[in-house]
Amino acid sequence: MLPVWFFIGVLLTIYGVIILVTALGELSHPPEVVLAQYHPALFAGILLLLIGGFYTFWFWPGRRKKQ
Amino acid sequence: MALTILMAPAIRANRLISLSPADLLIIVIYFATVLGIGFYLRRYAKTSKDFFLAGREMSAWVAGLSFLSANLGALELMGWAAAAYQYGILAAHFYWIAAFPSMVFLGLVMMPFYYISKTHSVPGYLRLRYGEATRALSGISFAFMTVLMSGINMYAMAIVMKVVLGWNIHFSIWVSSLTVAAYVTLGGLFSAIFNEVLQFFLIWLGVLVVPILGLMEAGGWSGLVVKIHQRVHSNDYVHLWSTLGTFSGNPMGVHWTGIVFGLGGVIAFGYWTTDFLVVQRAMAAKDLRSAKLAPIIAAYFKMVVPLIVILPGLLALGLLPFRLVPESAVRPGLHSYNEVLPLMLARYAGPGLLGLGVTALIAGFMSGMAGNVSAFATVWTYDIYQPYIRKSESDAHYVRVGRWCTILGVILSIATAYFVTQFKSIMDYMQALVSFFIAPLFGTVILGMIWRRATPKAGFWGLLAGTVSSIAMYALVKANPAYLAVIALSPDAKDMAENLYRALWSWIICVLVTVIVSLFTTPKPVEELTGLVYGYTKFPDDGGLPLYKRPVFWGAGVAIFFIILQWVFW
Secondary structure (H helix, E strand, O other), X not given: OOOHHHHHHHHHHHHHHHHHHHXXXXXXXXXXXXXXXXXXXXXXXXXXXXXXXXXXXXXXXXHHHHO | OHHHHHHOHHHHOOOOOOOOHHHXXXXXXXXXXXXXXHHHHHHHOOOHHHHHHHHHOEOHHHHHHHHHHOOOOHHHHHHHHHHHHXXXXXXXXXXXXXXXXXXXXXXXXXXXXXXXXXXXXXXXXXXXXXXXXXXXXXXXXXXXXXXXXXXXXHHHHHHHHHHHHOOOHHHHHHHHHHXXXXXXXXXXXXXXXXXXXXXXXXXXXXXXXXXXXXXXXXXXXXXXXXXHHHHHOOOHHHOOOOOOOOXXXXXXXXXXXXXXXXXXXXXXXXXXXXXXXXXXXXXXXXXXXXXXXXXXXXXXXXXXXXXXXXXXXXXXXXXXXXXXXXXHHOOOOOOEHHHHHXXXXXXXXXXXXXHHHHHHHHHHHHHHHHHHHHHHHHHHHXXXXXXXXXXXXXXXXXXXXXXXXXXXXXXXXXXXXXXXXXXXXXXXXXXXHXXXXXXXXXXXXXXXXXXXXXXXXXXXXXXHXXXXXXXXXXXXXXXXXXXXXXXXXXXXXXXXXXXXXXHHHHHHHHHHHHHHHHHHOOOOOHHHHOOOOOOOOOOOOXXXXXXXXXXXXXXXXXXXXHHHHHHHOO
């Protein structure tokens, strides 16, 4: 059975990509929300990519067995 | 755009926020993922042990996160954010004194009995300890409560989706609940637990933007305290204990005895140690040490949940340019307390992040509902269907029944969701259910575990007396509000305070009746108490493990964490 952490990793990576791409598009036209000047979506996208990427890599099917 | 909406809510009375294509994509991917996990896990849920107890092979971390996530329903997220706006930081007591010591007590003291007795459910333990009558009473009341809770959760979510996103209320109820029905029916508790762990991550990552940006806007915690003081002209909203010396000195209208004995004592112990919805997750752990660690791991995370639930409520109190009102006072252009979390998400989250935040709310709803329907299916199959309807069927038959019960549980929940639309105060109704069924149940279970003399007849009559007295007290105050001063010890007590005291009295009545009846009836022979009662149960020794691997070490850490939090926010 694939570990639950692998599913989490894949989903967060996909979300990271979507939010990062959206945030990059907003750099020139920030959304009209409070504190938009800090580009929170950009940081959130990077954070999701890092967490998701780590879990996907670490729990990739077969990787743990090889170790 | 969202800022404009917040500054002039009357302009868009029928919808709070709009979703971009990126937001919708995030939500669609979430639904596809939870369904995909259900289909993937179907092949692993073949026996009843797989379907109802996830094969008893979950690690402490998975069981612990699932344990907490099953509790993090939509009502929990949005209801307590609303309570924080209404009652201030006092609402954090429901995360701190209500997490420690009850969750640690479950892990260190009660979990060994559940695990060693190899029972499938809490009513199953009561059958072993007290007999069939107590099991039947507990099983039926639990099944009833679970379906009502699930329906209330579903209705609350649908209302939020309608107000926030403008979604049709029927669409929200049916799409979300059919998704839960599909993945729990396919993969049983395996699927429920996997998705709950996934939902735990989404809830945190989706809502975290609010406390981070909120504190930046407010100028940190001290800046927020100043802003709240300017808005409400009182410091009572930011102190945990210093205002609890009198009933009238704090926004909740509660005395410290209600918080310590009613909440920290009876309600918290009752909920965390006997509500099968959460206990089932710890029972799915792969060994006793993991089962003991699961609620302790959950306790750490429970104590930081106020960061994403209570703090947004306080931030709204200090920062929103308009005042929220009770549900009953909502008029066009006004927003209710229950909309605090979506309002704060809309304040800070742009496209993409908003989709993640809305997904967090949907995930909260689904984890709460999946927890309810999987627990319902287990209790119905093992504690009602198997003993009273079809006794000696094959294992495959009971798995089939479990799958059908999952669907039945969802259908009943949907019916309940439509039924509760008739009630004015949903939160009041839900708290009442906890005090009716959970508080007395804790009295019955804990006496059974620690007191050898508690007899089968006493278990039944004690539980019945506690439940009936709790319902009677509720009805009494509804019929004549003057009785509030008797039951909640003060006419100033609010609904929440009344719930705390009612739970305390019903627990005391349950314990007293159990003790008195025990003294006049015959106890079970000692040999039938092995593995069920303290002093007659042999526990595996943790002494050979290094200190950092022992559950008691991590339990002590929760205690220290708890003390620090109380000191900081005293």
